[in-house]
Amino acid sequence: MGAGQAKTRKQPQGVAKPSDGVSIDLDTVPVRVENVKINGLSRTKDDYVSQSVQELFKATTFNELVFKASVVQGKLEKLGCFRDVGIIIDVSDSSPDGYEVIYNVRESGRFVGGINTMIGANEGSLVLGCRLPNILGRGERINLEHTIGSDSNKSSLLTAVKPLGGSWNADISGTLFHHKNPAYWSSYTVFSTGALLDFAFESAQKVRHNMQWEGAWRQLEASSRQTSFAVREQSGHSFKSSLRHIMTVDHRDHPIFPSSGVLLKLVQEYAGLGGDVAFVKHDSELQANIPLPHNLVLQGALRFGVLRPLDARDSTHNISDLFFLGGPQTVRGFEMRSLGARSGSDALGGKAYWASAVHLYMPLPFGFGRGSFGEYFRTHAFVNAGNINDSSFNTEDFAQSFQTMMKDFRASYGIGVAIRLGQLARIEINYCWPYRFSKGDRLVRGVQLGLGIDFL
Template sequence: MVLMAKESSAIREVTEDSPASKKEETVVFKDKKCVVQKVQISGLKKTKSDFVLPELEQVMQSSTFVTAYQSALDCKKKLLNLGIFDHVDIIMDTTSHYKGNKVPNGIQILFRVKEKRSLTGEARTEMSNNDQPQWVIRLMSPNVFGRGEMLSAAFSRKLGSESVSGNGFYSPHDFSFAASKPFKNGSLFRMSILQDRQDCPWNSTSLTVRGGQLEYQFPLFNNTHTLAYHAHWRDLASSNNTTAFPIRENFGHTAKSSLLHSVTMDRTDDKILPSKGYMIKMTEELAGVGIGSKYIKENMELQFHKTLFRRLTLSAGFRGGFIVPFDNEQTQIPDRFFIGGPLTLRGFDMNRAGPQVDGDFLGGNCYWVAGLHAYLPLPFYWRNFGKGSWLDGFRIHGFFNAGNVLTFDNNQMIRNQLSCLAENIRTSYGVGLVYNFMRGARIELNFCVPSSVVAGDKVCDGVQFGIGLSTV
């Protein structure tokens, strides 16, 4: 960003607080009443002006220089969030030097933008809490018709997939084609078709999902809502010859047609390693709209973060959910909840805690997982913590986790079975190291001690490594 001010005596004051040998200067902005006379945006080629001008309206409402400066930064963030510009520069200047101008405290603001290319591509590694890391090759055509529309195609393959061998590593088995359209109120419509394959070693299966999705995301009361419709054709198959019979009963093709709604209230200061704030996310799903499995599914996630003494951060997290099938039907394996993993129920292998038969885990239709965490800076970096070094991303981590998963008997009252969630609780504790990798992923290396284990659970008693986006 470039900041220019002609009336330096009125708008800014420069003082030299340090010795002359250091040649340092402190810039102090003096707030002063002003009138924003002109707001311009340059660099638009394909983009239609009526698509970006509403993002600049708030600058015209500014009545002081500092509020105009802050509003310009907010507008820059909004323009970048549209996903159609490579970068946005801001130039602020006075208007007193214009002939005939009779406003002594008038200013003008110029936004210089550079549009993204008509066709871009990227190759990267992506990860999530519920799946293996994967390499992705993505092609994108942003701003197709000049109002933020985007077309994209992605091809990917899971890393570490059991089916990967030889040159098969280089051939993708997942793909997606998507089209999206943003609107002036901050909402976004997206439609896609996809194929996604997942190896599930915790129950010796391989799941392939093909189908289409419609999503509409919109802001409401400073929260993010998403309405979606999913139409999926699923194929569950065995990955070896030892799959337990209760899981084999679910093999074959099944259809799923569902409506979903989610709301996210995110008030944290960082997506990966927050130091303060809270986050609440609730998701409801109604399956069986027309065809396929019929059930109601509810899921909730809570996070609370607080920093004490400017160094110690305390966090608490909770996840829970349930499925209520219609007509006393049994829920399918792909729809059930599984617990265990390096970022959820630490000290247990991925999705390997809960009901199981012959070493294959069945999941459940009700679960909960909770965690308490304490974070401290690295001991040798204690005094310099918070000064912008890459070491700020490291934390010493202490945790305690607990959770449970079970399947309700449809022939009994659910209320009478809720007490079972407080029985046979799995617990673990430990210490380790956490790294906020480029503010885009969470990397953990922990020494875990499973303190309460049920027979059949697969534990990781010792060092456990995990990569993901969020934690409990």
């Protein structure tokens, strides 16, 4: 049977058939799950999949059984071992209210390769990849990817992942990488080669943690003859060894067009475990969505970040470690990452920033496309504000840093259309009016196009 279907061979005792014209309240039909079978296992170990089906035995009504069977189906699909997972719910012959649940699975091949596209920060990429799934039978996998971006970005990754499972849904991974990241807004290119270790787990429902160590040898180069001296003097090699903690709390009902729920993301990084790069960096994001009548959604979002060098010398970090602000994904109505201090035509970034947004999202006018293609579109009106500079936010000068950050902030407003691309990315076509800006800011008055995953 196809995935998500449920089949019964006979009606539970005491419940009339639908052809009799009697409605059935599935919440009153008693259920006791006596057996769960998974057909089609070859390489996959029984103990690895059994932990995903335990909650089926807690079902007490037929409605609850159907819901839990669907949840378990999703868990089995996320294990990364199967190409297809089908469900059969059958009545047991041993007792009147006994049931058994059968999952028919097809395991993934030993080698999977392909060519895909990926969307980043206002750019598209072509991804050439291959992976070895379920190598040892418990979800272990090795991925090899090479990515070519439309802005001359390139990266190569070799990743090994070992799921640990358990109530924390944990896994551990190791990655070897080589990145080429041009920064056209500052006229430099940085090459990074190194390794990343990641331990991921859930401390509570929808609360995800990533504990990471990264070691990277970096080479920063001026990308043109017009690169300013302020950027050019930071060229050269550096080695960064850092610990990073990422906590994501996501209670939204949809990742792209949420109508309710809250997102909180906190990132802390400590660089200085060897090497010549030493700083502490904090970055945070808060988003709240409030449903309103007539399918309207009011969304508010705030981001804040600060970098503090661990040494008074500027050589303990370079421009690639700093924050940048501006563009269709942060403060709309300004060019990409163009806000803050400049040297000639190059943006210099900053050690601290804040950015905020208020949106009013609406479906397409007059119910156009409702229930079909219209679900991929939202119109919105927005107000953006933010600022970036080198405020330190140390304890002794916190108040002064706050006042500096609130002085001469940039702001814009506008209207536009957002288009959902699958469940991860979106396109925005906005008409922007910057109304608060500083001398030297690069404005985008009128139409601005945004493409990416992470929008403020």
